Amino acid sequence: MSVQGYDPRTGRAHGEPVQESTAAEVAAAAEAGAAAFPAWSALSAGQRAAALDALADALDAASPELVGIADAETALGVPRLTTELKRTTNQLRLFGGVLREGSYVEAVLDSADPDTIPPRPELRRMLRPLGTVAVFSASNFPFAFSTAGGDTASALAAGCPVVLKAHPSHPGTSRATAEVLASALPEGVFGVVHGTGAGVALVRHPAIRAVGFTGSTGGGRALFDLAQSRPDPIPFYGELGSVNPAVVLPGAAARRPEELARGFADSLTLGVGQFCTNPGLLFTPPSLVPALARAVAAASGGPMLNERMRDSYRSGTDELASSELVRQVARGTAPDGGWSVEPRLFEVGLETFAENLERLSEEHFGPTGVVVTYDDVDRLLAVLPKLPGTLTGTVHADDAEHELAGRAAAALRQVAGRLVFNGWPTGVAVAWGMHHGGPWPATTNPLHTSVGATSIRRWLAPVTYQSWPEALLPAELRADNPLGIPRRVDGVLGTH
Known part of the structure; x- marks a missing residue:
């Protein structure tokens, strides 16, 4: 073989x-x-x-x-x-x-x-x-x-x-x-x-x-x-798997609808949606949906990485479109031939989403998003902790909504490993401060x-050396700290 x-x-x-x-x-x-x-x-x-x-x-x-x-x-x-x-x-x-x-x-x-x-x-x-x-x-x-x-x-x-x-x-x-x-x-x-x-x-x-x-x-x-x-x-x-929910608060939706729509569409379709941090769920007031639909309809897809992924994307999004739970609000374009797919966007109300959360929060690997519309912020905040584990959670807020943004972050923190403010989750910096993980099914x-x-x-894995002669210890544990590394000595952290 x-x-x-x-x-x-x-x-x-x-x-x-x-x-x-x-x-x-x-x-x-x-x-x-x-x-x-x-x-x-x-x-x-x-x-x-x-x-x-x-x-x-x-x-x-x-x-x-x-x-x-x-x-x-x-x-x-x-x-x-x-x-x-x-x-x-x-x-x-x-x-x-x-x-x-x-x-x-x-x-x-x-x-x-x-x-x-x-x-x-x-x-x-x-x-x-x-x-x-x-x-x-x-x-x-x-x-x-x-x-x-x-x-x-x-x-x-x-x-x-x-x-x-x-x-x-x-x-x-x-x-x-x-x-x-x-x-x-x-x-x-x-x-x-x-x-x-x-x-x-x-x-x-x-x-x-x-x-x-x-x-x-x-x-x-x-x-x-x-x-x-x-x-x-x-x-x-x-x-x-990760659906990377993003929340748009009412003030942000009212003040910058076109900017948010473009940013969402760009993040959703980046790499034909084949990013582990693809924002597959977007919670927003209904007023933002028309701008989101225009942005996704104007976006182009492309070839997926293999035939199995293409087939899975098509079958999953077709099944979603044929259900009575959501309505398709936008469908982008895609090149002809090969394993190409087009972006798709679906809309559902918060109550219907909450009643069918397990099904509607499934990941569709590729350039597809589900927009969940809400009118009651408190009801939204009650639903967010019920989402499956995810790599990221995003909050978009206006300057006057910081207290509300903090509440949304507290709800998302229960299910997400990285919290993003007024940005989009695609793009993972390689740095000391990065955490790329989260509760199941984001990671094990x-x-x-x-x-x-x-x-x-x-x-x-940790190893403790008890009462060992100095000469037999690893350099990192010798009393004179020959490597000059940070250590905790008798409870005090420092380079000693």
Whole structure:
């Protein structure tokens, strides 16, 4: 069996097929990672940071070739993909900075105190890498959430080798990117496998100590259950489905209807709606609906990443349109041929939405939105906490509505991992302060993020060293702090 890439603009096969990995090949990759783990994890933070910087340089040098392959397999366009690859290499460099800064290990030193009850021995605690990590790449970001993306970068930074399960929507891109990684890293630190069966075998392999996944709710849940049903259950960090509700308060709707409509349509259709932060639900007063309908009707769609996604989008939105619960208020245009789809916008009243919340809050991956109209703000605020878990929640407010905006944020905070004010959720900055996560089904673990500096925390576990000789301690825990990193010493946080 093989994995074939396709050009979404035409639906025709592109490039040479990639052979699916056998069970023996999966085992070899996992075991190579396990063999490489002691040396990779033993490198100093500075040494791993230098390796990540060198990897970023190698990917930048290969940018023209990689972007060309990715455009042919995804139809996302050279400008978008060039920017995405640069985001990917900047992400690697960010983690180099995280390693050099050092607070990610959460070093804690407690002096011995025989006078406490019970007596306290000398305790020194820090986070240490888990082991080899399996990473499942995403379809919609062939660089930033795929082969060399955030899961891979953070795991490598943590000191964990990575075995990547490539996405079938861009096998050629995955193979070419993997070649750059394999050539820039020590043997066994990075491996790649292809095929659905290979992914299942990877999660089951005893050498794998954690899993990172970005994809569908169904696929993610199946792999999550598999990871938990192993004889030795392992952490599974999945980013799954999200409808990203946005609330427009009455004052904002009255003062800037055209601006809000354009911003919503642009965010909804960005990348043909194939962003995990696509604003699929918009709560607004009815007065904004005509402007929203005009903006979406004027928007153009495009080819989706694969035939299955196109078919799912069409069937899901057609079923929605044929129901008696909503009415379609706008339908945009799309190019002819290939796997193209057009934007669509539906409207429903708040009471009908609340009575059918589970059905009407389903994600339709693509450029489709559901506008929920309301007249009673208090009733709206009662409905928002009942939404499914989501990556983002957005509030648009006028200057005089800050108190009301705070109430809306308090309601959304119960279901969302990132709160956006007077903006749109598409676009996820790679930074220390970013949280890209949320309650189920947005992710399988709302405590963690898959984007930003703190995503490294997923691949680390705490270890306490009790009464160990100074010379045998990791450098991060030695009394003289040779690395100069932030630490908590006897309860006081500082660089000491």
